[in-house]
Amino acid sequence: MEANGNGHNQESSVMRIGSRDSELALKQTYMVRDSLQKIHPDMKFEIVTMKTKGDKILNVALSKIGSKSLFTKELEIALEEGTVDIVVHSLKDLPTTLPDGMVIGAICEREDPRDAVIMHPKYSECKLASLPKDSVIGTSSLRRGAQLKRRFPNLKFESVRGNLNTRLRKLDEADDYAALILAVAGVVRMGWKDRISQYLDDDLCMYAVGQGALAVECREGDTNTIELLGQLCHAQTMIATTAERAFMRTLEGGCSAPVAAHTKMTDDSIELKGGVWSLDGSEELLKTQSVSLQAADSTDGMQPPAKMAKTSLTLCGIVPHPKYAESMIKAHGLGVDLATALLEQGAERILKEAKAANAASAPNVPPQKVAVLSESFQEKDEQTVQSS
Numbered sequence: 065m066e067a068n069g070n071g072h073n074q075e076s077s078v079m080r081i082g083s084r085d086s087e088l089a090l091k092q093t094y095m096v097r098d099s100l101q102k103i104h105p106d107m108k109f110e111i112v113t114m115k116t117k118g119d120k121i122l123n124v125a126l127s128k129i130g131s132k133s134l135f136t137k138e139l140e141i142a143l144e145e146g147t148v149d150i151v152v153h154s155l156k157d158l159p160t161t162l163p164d165g166m167v168i169g170a171i172c173e174r175e176d177p178r179d180a181v182i183m184h185p186k187y188s189e190c191k192l193a194s195l196p197k198d199s200v201i202g203t204s205s206l207r208r209g210a211q212l213k214r215r216f217p218n219l220k221f222e223s224v225r226g227n228l229n230t231r232l233r234k235l236d237e238a239d240d241y242a243a244l245i246l247a248v249a250g251v252v253r254m255g256w257k258d259r260i261s262q263y264l265d266d267d268l269c270m271y272a273v274g275q276g277a278l279a280v281e282c283r284e285g286d287t288n289t290i291e292l293l294g295q296l297c298h299a300q301t302m303i304a305t306t307a308e309r310a311f312m313r314t315l316e317g318g319c320s321a322p323v324a325a326h327t328k329m330t331d332d333s334i335e336l337k338g339g340v341w342s343l344d345g346s347e348e349l350l351k352t353q354s355v356s357l358q359a360a361d362s363t364d365g366m367q368p369p370a371k372m373a374k375t376s377l378t379l380c381g382i383v384p385h386p387k388y389a390e391s392m393i394k395a396h397g398l399g400v401d402l403a404t405a406l407l408e409q410g411a412e413r414i415l416k417e418a419k420a421a422n423a424a425s426a427p428n429v430p431p432q433k434v435a436v437l438s439e440s441f442q443e444k445d446e447q448t449v450q451s452s
Contacts, residue, residue: 077106077107077108078107078108078109078110079100079107079108079109079110079149079150079289080109080110080111080112080147080148080149080150081093081096081097081109081110081111081112081148081149081150081151081152082112082113082114082139082142082143082147082148082150082151082152083111083112083113083114083139083151083152084113084114084115084139085113085114085115086227086228087227087228087229087254088227088228088250088253088254089152089154090111090113091253091254092152092154092253092278093111093152094111095172095253095278096152096172096278096280096296097109097111099172099296100292100296103292103295103296104292112142112147112148114138114139114142115138136151136153136157136158136159136281139151139153139281140162140163140166140281143166143281143282143283144163144165144166144283149282149286149289150169150280150281150282150289150293151280151281151282152278152279152280153278153279153280153281154249154274154275154277154278154279155168155171155274155275155277155278155279155305156272156273156274156275156277158274158279158281158381159381160273160309160310160312160313160380160381161313161380161381162281162381164284165283165284165285166281166282166283166284166381167281167282167283167284167290167378167381167382167383168279168280168281168378168381168382168383169280169281169282169289169290169293169294169383170279170280170293170294170295170296170297171277171278171279171280171297171298171301171302171305171382172277172278172279172280172296172297172298172301173277173298173301174249174276174277174298174300174301174304174305175248175249175252175253175276175277176248176249176252176263176276177247177248177249177271177275177276177277178247178248178263178264178265178269178271178276179208179245179246179247179248179263179264179269179271179275180245180246180247180248180251180260180261180262180263180264181243181244181245181260181261181262181263181264182232182235182243182244182245182246182251182256182259182260182261183242183243183261183262184235184236184239184241184242184243185236187199187242187243187261188261189261190242190243190261191261191262192212192215192216192219192243192262192268193216195219195242195243196242197218197219198218198219198220199219199220199242199243200219200220200221200222200240200241200242201219201220201221201222201241201242201243201244201245202221202222202223202224202231202234202235202240202241202243202244202245203221203222203223203224203244203245204223204224204225205245205272206320206321206322206343206418206422207270207272207322207323207324207341208221208245208269209221209322209343209345210322210341210342210343210344210345210418211268211269211270211322211324211339211341211345212245212268212269212345213344213345214341214345214346214348215268215269215345222241224241224244228246228250228251228254228256229254231244231246232244232256232259243261245264245269247271247272247275247276248260248263248276249275249276266326266337269324270324270325270326270337270339271324271325271326272324272325273305273308273309273311273312273323273324273325274305274308274309277301277305280293280296290383294385294386297385299385299387299388299391300329302382302384302385302388302392303329303334303357303388303391303392303395304327304329304334304395305382306379306380306382306384306392306395306396306399307325307327307334307336307395307396307398307399308325308327308336308399309379309380309381309382309399310379310380310395310396310397310398310399310400310403311323311325311336311338311399311400311402311403312325312399312403313380313399313403314399314400314403314404314407315338315340315403315406315407315411315415316415320418320419320422320423321340321415321418321419321422322340322341322342322343322345322418323338323339323340323415324338324339324341325337325338325339326338331357332356332357332358333354333355333356333357333358334354334355334357334391334394334395334398335352335353335354336352336353336354336395336398336399336402337350337351337352338350338351338352338402338403338406339351340406340411340414340415340418341414341418342414342417342418343418343421343422347414349406349409349410349411349414351402351405351406351409352402353398353401353402353405354398355394355395355397355398356394357391357394357395359390377389377393379392379393379396380396
C-alpha cells in the first residue's frame with residue numbers, strides 16, 4: 065500500500081497499525097484493530113511492532129532519563145515515513161504538542177483512569193494505610209510519589225522499571241517491595257484485576273492526564289483515515305481528555321514534575337480538578353473549576369487554539385469530532401483557565417523547583433541510536449510522558 069501526500073489510500077484494503085511490542089501495548093492495539101475490523105470487515109489490518117527508547121532503558125526512572133516522547137518517537141517516525149498508517153498509543157504517553165504533520169484522529173472509550181495498589185502476596189489483605197512503617201512502595205512516577213508521600217509519610221517510595229510482567233515478578237518473587245502502584249487500566253487489560261488490593265480515589269492520588277484512554281495517531285493530511293477513525297471516538301472521553309491535555313499543556317508539565325487531574329462529566333457539564341506538588345509532597349496546590357457544555361446561542365468570543373490542521377482545528381493535537389467539537393472547545397478553555405489559575409497561585413515556582421530537583425538527581429544515560437528525525441520532530445518534542 066502506498067502512502068502519498070494525501071495520506072492513506074482508502075482504495076487499498078490494507079491498513080498498517082504501528083504498536084510498541086510489549087504485551088500490554090499489543091493487547092491495546094488488538095482492541096483498536098478489532099474495533100476497526102468490525103466497522104470495516106472488508107479491510108485488512110496489519111500490526112507492525114517496534115521498540116521505543118522508553119522500552120530500551122529499563123534501569124532508570126522515566127522522569128530521570130531526560131528525554132521526550134519516550135514511548136512514541138520511533139512510532140511517529142514510522143508514521144511520518146509511511147511505514148505505518150496509524151499508531152495506537154496510551155494517551156498519557158503522547159506529548160500535548162505533537163510533531164508537525166501528526167494529529168490524534170481518535171480517542172477510544174476510557175477504562176477506569178484511577179491508580180491501583182498491587183500488594184505483595186504477604187500483604188494481600190492490607191491497604192496502604194495499614195502497611196507496616198517504612199514499607200517500600202514501587203513506583204517510578206513522580207506524580208504518584210509526591211501525592212502518596214504526602215498522604216502516607218510513614219511509607220517509602222522507590223523506583224521500579226520494566227514492563228508490567230517484569231514489575232509484577234519483581235514484587236512477587238522478592239521482598240524488595242510491599243506493593244506496586246499501577247494504572248488500573250493496564251492491570252485490567254492484562255487480566256490481573258483480581259490482584260488489585262485498593263483503588264486510589266482522587267483524595268489519595270489523582271491520575272495522570274489522559275490515563276486509561278487509548279489514542280490513535282495519524283498523519284494530519286490523511287483525511288480518509290481521519291474520517292475512518294472518527295467512528296472510534298468516544299464523546300465523553302474526547303471531551304474530558306481535551307480538558308486534561310489543555311491543563312497539562314498550559315502548565316508545561318510532564319513526567320519531570322508532579323501534575324495530575326481528575327475529571328467529572330454530566331450530560332451538560334464538565335468539572336476538572338487539577339493539582340501540582342513538590343517532589344516530596346510537602347507543597348500542594350489544588351483547584352477545581354467547571355463549565356457548562358450546553359449549546360450556546362453563539363460562539364462569539366470563543367477563541368480556538370492557534371494550531372490549525374489541514375483537516376480541521378486541533379486541540380492539543382486532537383482532531384475534534386464534528387458532533388461534539390463545540391464541547392471540546394469549551395473543555396479546552398476550561399483546562400487553560402484552571403492551569404492559569406494555579407499558575408497565578410504559585411504553581412510555576414513549584415513546578416520549576418520540582419523539575420530542577422529531578423534533573424539534579426538524574427543519572428547519565430547513554431545516548432540511544434535512533435533514526436534521523438525531521439526538524440518538526442526535533443523542534444516540537446515537548447511535554448514528556450507519564451509512567452504506567
